[in-house]
Amino acid sequence: MRVRPWRPVGSVALSLFLCTSPALAQEPSSASAEQEPSTPPEEDAAPTGEEPEVHSQVASFAVTKLQESPAVVTAMNAEEIRASGARDLMDLLLQVPGFFFGVDVQGSVGPGFRGLWGYEGKVLLVIDGKEMNEQLYSTMQLGHEFPIELVERIEVVRGPGSVIYGGNAELAVINVITRGIQGSTDLQLTGTYGEMETVNGRRSVTVSGRKVFESAPGLSVFASASLGQGQRSDAEFRDYFGNSASMGGQSQLDPTTVQAGVGYKDLQLSVLYQRSTTSTIVAFDEVLSAPAPTQFEAFHAELTDKFRPSERLELVSRFNLTLSEPFRDSNQESPFYYEKQVRRLRGRAMARWAALDFLQLTGGLDVTSDEGRLNGPADVGLQTAFGEEGAERVSYLNLAGFMEAYLDNPIATVVAGARYENHSAFGGSFVPRLVLLRAFGPFSAKALFSRAFRAPGIENISLGDDVRPERTTVFELEGTLRLGEGQTVSANVFDMGVTDPIIYSYDAVSNTEAYRNLGRLGSRGLELDYHLRAGWGRVALNYSFYTPSGRNDVEDYQVPGHSNAFTAMPTHKASIAGNVKVLPWLTVSPTAVVVGKRYAVDAPDEAGDSAVEALPTQLLLNLFVSAENVGTPGLELGAGIYNLMGTNFRLAQPYNGGHAPLPVFSREFLVRVSYLLDPGSDS
Secondary structure, eight states, rough: OOOSSOOOOOOOOOOOOOOOOOOSSSSSSSSOOOSSOOOOOOOOOOOOOOOOOOOEOOTTTSSSEEOOOOOOOOEEEEEHHHTTOSHHHHHHHSSSSTEEEEGGGGGGGEEEEEEEEOOTTTTEETTTTOOSTTTTOOOOSSOOSSOOOGGEEEEEEEEOHHHHTTTSSSSEEEEEEEEEOOOOOOEEEEOOOEEESSSEEEEEEEEEEHHHHTSSSTHHHHHEEEEEESSSOOOOEEETTSSEOTHHHTSSSSEEEEEEEEEEEHHHHHHHEEEEEEEEEEESSSSEEEEEEEEEEEEEEEEEEEEEEEEEEEEEEEEEEEEEEEEBOOOOSSOOOOOEEEEEEEEEEEEEEETTTTEEEEEEEEEEEEEEEEESSSSSSOOOOOOTTSSSSSEEEEEOOOOOEOOOSSSSSSEEEEEEEEEETEEEEEEEEEEEEEETTTEEEEEEEEEEOOOOHHHHHTTSSSOOEEEEEEEEEEEEEEEEEEEEEEEEEEEEEEEEEEEEEEEEETTEEEEEOOOEEEEEEEEEEEEEEETEEEEEEEEEEEEEOOOOOOGGGGGTTEEEEEEESSSSSEEEEEEEEEETTTEEEEEEEEEEOEEOOOOTTSSSSOEEEEEOOEEEEEEEEEESSSTTEEEEEEEEEEETTTTOOOEOOSSSSOOOOOOOOOOOOEEEEEEEEOOOOOO
16 A cells, blocks of 8 residues: 555455475476476376366475465466456456455555455565565556466465565465466467447557577577556546546556566576556545556566485575566656655575485575665655655665475374564564375365564555564365366365554644554455366356454454454455367356455544445356467467446455545456467477
């Protein structure tokens, strides 16, 4: 959440873990979000209807079969993503239990998880090992944010990841794996064109290519570029002051993405550049006379290497450089002027040792240096200097050590790990984690205990009143039953509590603002998941429920008169998604999401009372049809209708900051044309 010139705002909470056989895997089949990039998702042969055997490191330092991962993980592969017609990460996350969205200042949309607002440093987005949350407020932006046609796989860890990832993975981790460096020589072209009822919808052109040099085994290069335009919605927005404005043409979402990489055996260098130009007709709580522009720009570079001195020992090193300028408005005449830049340097070294056939040990060090600076004058628009001393530049150092042990025994597989971090501004954070895994024929069970933390970002520290990390404790129990060929059903119960959440507040009397640690938040609930895969296609059905638990005394997130829900977050959500091959070349993919009642809360009036608006239970229905190899191998045509019923769908602000619900998911008709030239393909 951005600093705002008047009313209050807020913050909040996470579970996760590990492994495969103790012998070190030589070729893991998907790149870890935090660990080594290795090879792309490689699916072993599986009987028709069975889920392919995919390995991952998203929830652990070790490589593990995804279905045996010591975490609660939802995954979708490229075929499922393309067939579904998903336009961005929001379309995919709607199908993941526990996830929903809220609106924040300047038209931003972010994730909530299990009832808790996760926009600011609580849900981590990782793309090919690069952490995408910006470092000023630690936010992530959703909506037309990344070209979905480049995604090979998405893995969502529904639980805390601080032991693996540190202080921005308190609630959950979204790991996106793209086409990347590994694979065969190919070239892919994709174009999309969308129309809403009154304005153009999403439009994009994406090209990506890969070259594998047979004359130099182990050498490959990759590059991609994507240009897009879009609108958040074409519906009418009405603020709490009675003003209204159409979002059509005034809710711009224009992304640019460029990737490149070169790899030689285990040595890889990759870069990712992203720029998102946005506009909004509402900045904080009131309709504006003209749309306010905001730009998010970031450059990420990563160098990785891997060395195996023996069959039982593996050494992995990673170096990252990130330059970012989030929430930028370079017009000094604008009331929203803001120009700050962050540079992050990060180095990590890890060793994995298969000490015994039943014991694997992992340990490592992580060093991060952050520097923030002003690119323009202070005390203009929204731009302030850093801290009370009015510094134009600040820098911080974070040192971390982590370890993990995997022990296989006849009673239960035990996974234990911990991370300790020491930050130069707010001191130390220690988070342990313990997971027990056990299989009984077709039934398997996981018991997870984890602690996590949300580390303050640079602006949280700058505006902080002795701000320190918020702490989260999570208990989870998951059971999975294989019902037969291609069918699984799982149930997960969880309890999570956040102590000392970082809350933004504004004191109108003294005209001061600050981030503070206040109170406690918590939720508990149930998540059900059913999957069916067969030769004709697949079906995924899930349901999630949460309720506030324990002591919840942060008023910003409470709904007056409704103690059974947090602001903006539905207590019930269900979704069903499927791909049906009506012909060998033709796939029909319906998606339906039912979102339960939720509440929008206005800012308190002078008497301290807040108006409450109930948003009803609603249905989002999408239909996408795709045809493969149309006229020539590799040519795919698709067409979809989104929000088929024209539901007036709005997202509320997850705290009582005065922002009225924002329209999203307008009805849109979209066509997609994609061509893959794969010289090595048999088709």
